[in-house]
Amino acid sequence: MATSTANTKRGPKGKASEASKKTKGYSKATYLKWYRDMLLMRKFEEKCGQLYIQQKFGGFCHLYIGQEAVLAGMVEAIRPTDRVITAYRDHAHPIALGMHPKYVMAELYGKVTGCSKGKGGSMHMFDKERNLFGGHGIVGGQIPLGAGIAFADKYRKEDHVTVCFFGDGASRQGSLHETFNMAMTWKLPVIFIVENNQYAMGTSVERTSNVTDLSKLGASYEMPSFTVDGMSPEKVADAIASAAERGRKGEGPTLLNIETYRYKGHSMSDPQKYRSKDEVEEFKDQDPINHVLNVIKEKKWMSEAKIKEVQQEIKDLVAESVQFAEESDYPPAEELYKDVYTQEDYPFVRD
Ligand SMILES: Cc1ncc(C[n+]2csc(CCOP(=O)(O)OP(=O)(O)O)c2C)c(N)n1
Numbered sequence: 001m002a003t004s005t006a007n008t009k010r011g012p013k014g015k016a017s018e019a020s021k022k023t024k025g026y027s028k029a030t031y032l033k034w035y036r037d038m039l040l041m042r043k044f045e046e047k048c049g050q051l052y053i054q055q056k057f058g059g060f061c062h063l064y065i066g067q068e069a070v071l072a073g074m075v076e077a078i079r080p081t082d083r084v085i086t087a088y089r090d091h092a093h094p095i096a097l098g099m100h101p102k103y104v105m106a107e108l109y110g111k112v113t114g115c116s117k118g119k120g121g122s123m124h125m126f127d128k129e130r131n132l133f134g135g136h137g138i139v140g141g142q143i144p145l146g147a148g149i150a151f152a153d154k155y156r157k158e159d160h161v162t163v164c165f166f167g168d169g170a171s172r173q174g175s176l177h178e179t180f181n182m183a184m185t186w187k188l189p190v191i192f193i194v195e196n197n198q199y200a201m202g203t204s205v206e207r208t209s210n211v212t213d214l215s216k217l218g219a220s221y222e223m224p225s226f227t228v229d230g231m232s233p234e235k236v237a238d239a240i241a242s243a244a245e246r247g248r249k250g251e252g253p254t255l256l257n258i259e260t261y262r263y264k265g266h267s268m269s270d271p272q273k274y275r276s277k278d279e280v281e282e283f284k285d286q287d288p289i290n291h292v293l294n295v296i297k298e299k300k301w302m303s304e305a306k307i308k309e310v311q312q313e314i315k316d317l318v319a320e321s322v323q324f325a326e327e328s329d330y331p332p333a334e335e336l337y338k339d340v341y342t343q344e345d346y347p348f349v350r351d
């Protein structure tokens, strides 16, 4: 079986060397897109944090800041028709898939113009057009759902791959094992991705498991499993592209343990007593946006003036999103009764 931890262990235990960032090579267009997309995800979320503190919207708010290279790499590796499902740390996913950020902001505000009609909020971003199947708040709940989507595609003989994201904490849910077993037995076209940001709320991977290399979770099922440097969009794109190819060829699922890091707390109310400032700084030294910008500068793909222009464009897009959310209406009361599953003759409900 192919379990590999070929990439250097990163973070507090040792940074990935520059050499380990070398991959098959991506184009100028890809690097420019990566810079723009990751900067948008980051600036959008920084604004979310500010707005949350100003109580512009309520509920939970889990920021993705630091993890952007995972989505940047994924978008490079999959097709627009492929499917994506994730947990509650989900503001960046629709943006990475190409949704205008104003629909995400409106959703955070609970406005009717939001991507889930204002009924989902922070943890439930959906986009039918871009095949984003949510946004799920039950830790690990999306693992069997992701396999189910892949099953449906295989059953209908449709040539799609499902990318199923979950956290390191979620990887300890029992349903992962049932799902892995079925997905391997039926060779489903699904890519299981542990977005391993090292913590489940305030609890580190080391504190909850004897096995800290989460790629080993695929071993009992002989699922091809790899550990990937999640601060490198190149490495992520390489790994997901290979996994997608396996899925499309009918070879079944792949498990990717993508090692990343969140710079902010678990949610907005996290005092972060479980980690040191030095640890956070060590990861910031490997920041994927800086890395991509350095490549762009080295190759002289954008002038300083052009870089400033892109930064301003992103700032304007975020401001436009806030204005759109502020000016949109809340859903009307009758919306309460729409989009709710009902079946009057459902046979299993008893008084
Ligand atoms: C079934 C279930 N148990 C507990 C919780 C509470 N909870 C919310 S987030 C979280 C931590 C999950 O961590 P991880 O899977 O690593 O994802 P991350 O937040 O790091 O992205 C927990 C325990 C929940 N939402 N659902």
Ligand SMILES: [Mg+2]
Pocket: 167, 168, 169, 195, 196, 197, 198, 199, 200, 201
């Ligand atoms: Mg985590």
